[in-house]
Amino acid sequence: MQLDFEEIKKLIPQRFPFIMLDRIIELEPGKRAVAIKNVSGNDIFFLGHFPEKAVMPGATIIEAMAQAAIVLFASAKQEGAGKTMPQYLFGSVKARFLHPVTPGDQIRITVESVKSLPTGAYVSGEAAVGGTKVAEAELVFSVKHE
Numbered sequence: 001m002q003l004d005f006e007e008i009k010k011l012i013p014q015r016f017p018f019i020m021l022d023r024i025i026e027l028e029p030g031k032r033a034v035a036i037k038n039v040s041g042n043d044i045f046f047l048g049h050f051p052e053k054a055v056m057p058g059a060t061i062i063e064a065m066a067q068a069a070i071v072l073f074a075s076a077k078q079e080g081a082g083k084t085m086p087q088y089l090f091g092s093v094k095a096r097f098l099h100p101v102t103p104g105d106q107i108r109i110t111v112e113s114v115k116s117l118p119t120g121a122y123v124s125g126e127a128a129v130g131g132t133k134v135a136e137a138e139l140v141f142s143v144k145h146e
Contacts, residue, residue: 001027011074020064030076041103056101065125087144095137
């Protein structure tokens with residue numbers, strides 16, 4: 001299954017300028033998702049990180065993984081259909097950054113469910129550019145319905 005930008009927006013609570021996914025190219029609801037983020041020199045975070053050499057902040061790479069995890073979880077639970085959008089609370093992140101990401105790069109983000117609970121999940125994530133791993137993370141989150 002694939003999702004375009006508009007379909008992603010229906011599943012995640014983030015909005016401009018904080019949407020970190022452009023497409024979902026593979027989706028096995030509740031199991032695995034592969035997303036694409038096209039990195040542009042116009043991305044707002046480059047205004048301050050860093051003015052002399054644009055490098056994508058590690059926190060935004062983790063945010064992209066977190067958003068892919070939300071899509072993975074929401075697609076399995078069919079959340080958002082006729083309901084208010086739930087809140088996703090990320091409580092634990094363990095990450096490693098291996099290479100810088102710069103404008104012009106295309107990040108391929110893969111998240112896999114390690115353990116799914118009724119109100120949250122534990123996922124592993126990886127970000128790669130051109131086949132080279134640039135970051136990896138373990139994310140734990142819960143879901144709060146209002």
